[in-house]
Amino acid sequence: MKLVLHSNCLLVKGYSRSIICDLGRNNIKLIPNSLYEILNNHKGQTIEEIKTFYNHQHDEVIDEYMDFLSENEFIFFSNHPNSFPELNTKWSYNTKITNSIIDFSPVIATRVFQILNELGSLNCEFVQFRFYEKVSIITLRKILKFVKDYKLPIKSVEFILKNNPIYEQNDLPTLIKNFSRLMRVIVYNSDQDKIIRSEVNDNAFLVYTSENYFSEKCCGVIHQKYFTVNISSVTEAMNHNSCLNRKISIDRMGNIKNCPSMFQNYGNIKNTTLKESLSHKDFNKYWNITKDQINICKDCEFRYVCTDCRAYRENPKDIHSKPLKCGYNPYTNKWEEWTTNPLKKEAISYYNMKEIIQNND
Numbered sequence: 001m002k003l004v005l006h007s008n009c010l011l012v013k014g015y016s017r018s019i020i021c022d023l024g025r026n027n028i029k030l031i032p033n034s035l036y037e038i039l040n041n042h043k044g045q046t047i048e049e050i051k052t053f054y055n056h057q058h059d060e061v062i063d064e065y066m067d068f069l070s071e072n073e074f075i076f077f078s079n080h081p082n083s084f085p086e087l088n089t090k091w092s093y094n095t096k097i098t099n100s101i102i103d104f105s106p107v108i109a110t111r112v113f114q115i116l117n118e119l120g121s122l123n124c125e126f127v128q129f130r131f132y133e134k135v136s137i138i139t140l141r142k143i144l145k146f147v148k149d150y151k152l153p154i155k156s157v158e159f160i161l162k163n164n165p166i167y168e169q170n171d172l173p174t175l176i177k178n179f180s181r182l183m184r185v186i187v188y189n190s191d192q193d194k195i196i197r198s199e200v201n202d203n204a205f206l207v208y209t210s211e212n213y214f215s216e217k218c219c220g221v222i223h224q225k226y227f228t229v230n231i232s233s234v235t236e237a238m239n240h241n242s243c244l245n246r247k248i249s250i251d252r253m254g255n256i257k258n259c260p261s262m263f264q265n266y267g268n269i270k271n272t273t274l275k276e277s278l279s280h281k282d283f284n285k286y287w288n289i290t291k292d293q294i295n296i297c298k299d300c301e302f303r304y305v306c307t308d309c310r311a312y313r314e315n316p317k318d319i320h321s322k323p324l325k326c327g328y329n330p331y332t333n334k335w336e337e338w339t340t341n342p343l344k345k346e347a348i349s350y351y352n353m354k355e356i357i358q359n360n361d
Ligand code: SF4
Pocket: 222, 291, 296, 297, 298, 300, 301, 302, 303, 304, 306, 307, 322, 323, 326, 327, 328, 329, 330
């Protein structure tokens, strides 16, 4: 019987170790590069053929590897390995814009319905609102009611809210319960860290975090807790930029951008429609920068499960430089605090991030 890797198990090789992305169960498993080599180069062969290839010098290790793979249900054996085609890793979507970030402010408040309408006409499905000031439940409800009443194609709304003591205990859970498109509410600056799953929708969450997102400069942190492992996000990351692909954003001043943290804008909502800004020659320029093109990341085993950040880079002058706020070193496999890395000092000062770092200490 011949070795077959389940087609929803994707191998990703890093410089000094690899991972199996289990896209059926949405998790990852670290493996040594020697196991990657066996799985990648010897699939469709019998165990005996594999052992012979290595001159029977590593039989015990190969048996251990096979036990590990079988226990985790990553492999099976068949006499017809060619009957099991590999995963199609193409990514496609039928809308030009899939997601949006709106940084709420008095400027945005006066045009929020216009913005939602424009996002609707672009068939944008995911909209995240970030609030840097306290916001009333009435305002949140008005936004959700508009999306619902006007039957906009927005499937998922996310609110990132500053903790507000005037909220009653049931205010946010009720909002989630009453508006099925509200998928996630994150309350930052909270005195607790906890996640509450909606009673009516398994996919909707209320998250309280003691972290502080008081400015757009807080964005772009790369951490294992933000890794996303599912077939859509992984194949998108293999083919496009995992943060900016098909994203349109509006900053607090109403400037239309790829991401509110970025410098370049493509007009202002006061005098430019979202559709007009999309026709700017530079609007798509980050969409196809994959992690395979980014220095250091291209050697990292996590490159298809972590997000990217093009707004804050280790070398601000290099469009292909590693995200500034990543402390992972794929050559040593160690995570270190990015804020204290001396090699990042210049970029931290370039982006004027000292306040962010002090606030998160
Ligand atoms: S080195 Fe790059 S790919 Fe690896 S975790 Fe950091 S940002 Fe992600």
